[in-house]
Amino acid sequence: MKVWGNNSSQPSRTIHYVLQKLSIEYEFHNVQLIKDTRTEEFKKDVNPRGKVPVIEIDGQKLTESTAIARFLINKYDPENELYPSTDIFKRAKIDEWIAISNESYRPTFGPAYMGLVFNPVLVGKPLVEGDEATQLMEGVKNNLKDLNENLEGKKFILGETMTLADIFIFNEVVFIVDILDIETAGTYDNIKAWLEEVQLDPIIKDITEELKHSIEGFREMTKTKEEAKDD
Numbered sequence: 001m002k003v004w005g006n007n008s009s010q011p012s013r014t015i016h017y018v019l020q021k022l023s024i025e026y027e028f029h030n031v032q033l034i035k036d037t038r039t040e041e042f043k044k045d046v047n048p049r050g051k052v053p054v055i056e057i058d059g060q061k062l063t064e065s066t067a068i069a070r071f072l073i074n075k076y077d078p079e080n081e082l083y084p085s086t087d088i089f090k091r092a093k094i095d096e097w098i099a100i101s102n103e104s105y106r107p108t109f110g111p112a113y114m115g116l117v118f119n120p121v122l123v124g125k126p127l128v129e130g131d132e133a134t135q136l137m138e139g140v141k142n143n144l145k146d147l148n149e150n151l152e153g154k155k156f157i158l159g160e161t162m163t164l165a166d167i168f169i170f171n172e173v174v175f176i177v178d179i180l181d182i183e184t185a186g187t188y189d190n191i192k193a194w195l196e197e198v199q200l201d202p203i204i205k206d207i208t209e210e211l212k213h214s215i216e217g218f219r220e221m222t223k224t225k226e227e228a229k230d231d
């Protein structure tokens, strides 16, 4: 199997997790976000929509992390607790939370980290300021509040076992709280405990440590850019 992805991409990290958890062998193609994904070559050879993750199996490509994750589990380990085929209601609840992540959380997190941190370094646009910046931050906080409330009295999003919903949402949340310097202690204590619990999984821990190194690199890049502007 071939896999195209990047550890700085939330959906790619989920696919890396599932591949490793299910001990699937794959040939990894590390793709630079924006720099590579927006080239004609990438769009022609890998994904016409210019996004990762992408997998190729038996000469056929599959895009969209939710489709990829479900396919991998259905094919290689359908009873896995991440997405158990024998419990169709649980599968539906997992699907529900993945949809909440993709349709509510991600659409506020993406514009917030671009507008408040990455615009200048990644797409050459100014940072968002004033009321618009406040609104971006409010959108993120409303969703964190929603997740924090759902986690009340629970170890994981659906209770006692870690599922695919935790992996997708963890990868979004661990990034947004770090990059926007959001303090979880006090305001989002349930999220804080859940982030720690999910990271007890050694595969998630490794993937997240690598991400934290990349975030340090981003911060350096952002600082260098700001210093150059001040000179």
Ligand SMILES: N[C@@H](CCC(=O)N[C@@H](CS)C(=O)NCC(=O)O)C(=O)O
Binding pocket: 008, 009, 010, 011, 012, 033, 034, 035, 037, 038, 050, 051, 052, 053, 063, 064, 065, 066
């Ligand atoms: N809905 C897609 C989203 C994929 C996506 O947004 N990938 C981003 C990285 S997180 C990407 O490849 N961006 C490249 C670009 O914007 O050029 C999925 O779940 O796979």
